[in-house]
Amino acid sequence: MSEVETVRQAFVQLWGSMGHFWGISPTTARIYSWLLSRSEPADTDEIMEGLEMSRGAVSMACRELREWQLIFPEKVSGSRRVAYRPATDLEKVIRNIVEIRKRREWDPILESLREWIPRLESDGSPEAAVFRQRLEDLESLIALTDSIVKVFLRGGVVGKLGLKMLVKAARDDAALDVSSGSGPGAEVKIQPEALRISDIQQHDSLVARAESAYRKALEESS
Amino acid sequence: MSEVETVRQAFVQLWGSMGHFWGISPTTARIYSWLLSRSEPADTDEIMEGLEMSRGAVSMACRELREWQLIFPEKVSGSRRVAYRPATDLEKVIRNIVEIRKRREWDPILESLREWIPRLESDGSPEAAVFRQRLEDLESLIALTDSIVKVFLRGGVVGKLGLKMLVKAARDDAALDVSSGSGPGAEVKIQPEALRISDIQQHDSLVARAESAYRKALEESS
DNA sequence: GCTTAGTTTCAAAAGTTATTGAAATTTCTA
DNA sequence: TAGAAATTTCAATAACTTTTGAAACTAAGC
Structure with missing residues (x-):
């Protein structure tokens, strides 16, 4: 064979x-x-x-x-x-599948959550409040995933920069792993603070600074 | 009820x-x-x-x-x-599940692909070349997903910026949808050029410009 | 128009997964 | 320690999904 x-x-x-x-x-x-x-x-x-x-x-x-x-x-x-x-063209294939499944399966999930949350608001019980908080947390997580998928499907300057940042971050982390794995204290790793969704979703003028630096650099290079 | x-x-x-x-x-x-x-x-x-x-x-x-x-x-x-x-804590829950499944199920997929690709290189047939190209395309796609998941799991400054960019891009797009949907020519949408994975993965000094602008802004704000 | 190569359809059969309920087991209390 | 409350286990059963193969159907060639 x-x-x-x-x-x-x-x-x-x-x-x-x-x-x-x-x-x-x-x-x-x-x-x-x-x-x-x-x-x-x-x-x-x-x-x-x-x-x-x-x-x-x-x-x-x-x-x-x-x-x-x-x-x-x-x-x-x-x-x-x-x-x-x-x-x-596997990129196109996967885009197509992700798009179809997003529309048919994943978007209805977000819609359901967004329908349920206000309904629990009008019920004043402590149980409703707890349940509602959990649905809100879940909605945030799924909305973040939705954002990533949307950018993947649509492109655009800012989205591309975001994805490039992610790739760079993962690459930087991999390089850090290698360098921290080669010394005598090799088990000691610097663990960055875990991301919180609420933080990521929050409007941030510092991000706008990074974006305009990127746009300016784009113009200068063309 | x-x-x-x-x-x-x-x-x-x-x-x-x-x-x-x-x-x-x-x-x-x-x-x-x-x-x-x-x-x-x-x-x-x-x-x-x-x-x-x-x-x-x-x-x-x-x-x-x-x-x-x-x-x-x-x-x-x-x-x-x-x-x-x-x-x-649903963020922690999902992180935990993603991490376990990544390690058990998804990482072995990347490993398999990276094992197979060089094996097809040594077989000189045209069929092997075609097959190898497709495996390489697939590896790129999965590696991008892997990067995103890694950042989600680990955090860090650059990763956080990347995710914030994605959220902003998705938000900007949604705002653009609303504004372009309110005019007489409402069916006309500006479709940005689709992202190519090879482009995203490519090292880009412009991204470094954006990153250092963000880091500088971070320092100034603390 | 007839024949037949090739494909589709679908009921039956096969395979897989999920659930039950009672026997077996564990653990706590008097 | 005995008894019983509570849980776990697992073989049997039920439910679900997939595959088969032959009948039905389609379409091309003569």
Whole structure:
């Protein structure tokens, strides 16, 4: 068995177990990843053989993948067969899936929370107050995640700067780990203070300073 | 039925359907959310009645919640009963879960990808090259997500600035949506250019400019 | 229009996960 | 220490999801 085949099998296995993240079944995920691992499209028979599945399972899964626009049918000339070509721009793919799932599944969660919170306000009991506080905390967390996803989906100067900052911070931390791991007191790590959501969400004029410095630098470089 | 009870039922239903995100079963998730909706801890009988479950199901689920440190057992004085108090600092809860799942599930994905990519390099076939490119794209995407999660878990000045930028960007976008939705040409939206991961990951001296402006502003304000 | 290659559909079967309830076990009190 | 309150465990059962394979259907070629 070739190296490609070995990696392919492991990749298909891995992607299959991640299927639930994408909102598709493991089988459907496995077909998509199998197609991704190839340089050419494949028809139903090839998929059946490659993944040892029934024709019916392949058909159902391919229909779902088409609905998600993860595969595209192509006619095989001189034959009645349809070959399936996977969507290969993975950034676009993931954007598409995140966008669809955000709209269908995640946004309704935020909406529900925002509906419930004022309803608990009008009930004056201590239990309602406790419950409401917890829903508010949860709403803050989910709203932060929503912000990150929105920027990922939409782009823009400030969002890009934010993401670059995050990447830099993670990189800086990794470098700090390496340097603090090489001395005699290697177990001692400087642990920054944990972020609080309320702090992150708060309007901050210092952030505006950083933003305008970045914009000025952008102008000067173009 | 009271307003609290109505919202509670909807919340428990919602949280139960989100259980898979946390890596726990719907039943286990429902118990946790039910406990969150109350101002006082509850014992096994109360949970059984409140959620209409068997004693066995409650016992198994509570064991799992304890393992995740989502609930804490408390002795009920004058009785042999144990009451369960939920962890209520939701930021900490989510951090804990994200950290555990990152270590157990998500980090191994990145590791696998980073193992496979060089293996495909030594196979000179066109198919290996195509497959390798796709694995590299995927690795980039997951590494970005990993960066964001790392910052969320660890904090730090640069990470905090990055998150604040993202929140600001999302807020700015929302404001832009509102203002562009109120004119006669309301269907016309300015769509910023989509972010590319390779761009975000690239070292950028302009980001350093923004960062030092922020640090300077921090010093001046303290 | 007929034939047939190829695909889709769906009920039955298979596989997986969740729940139950009673036996087993643990722990506390008198 | 015995008894019983309370919980845990786990095999059986129930519920849910996935897969199969053959009947039904579609579409292309002659």
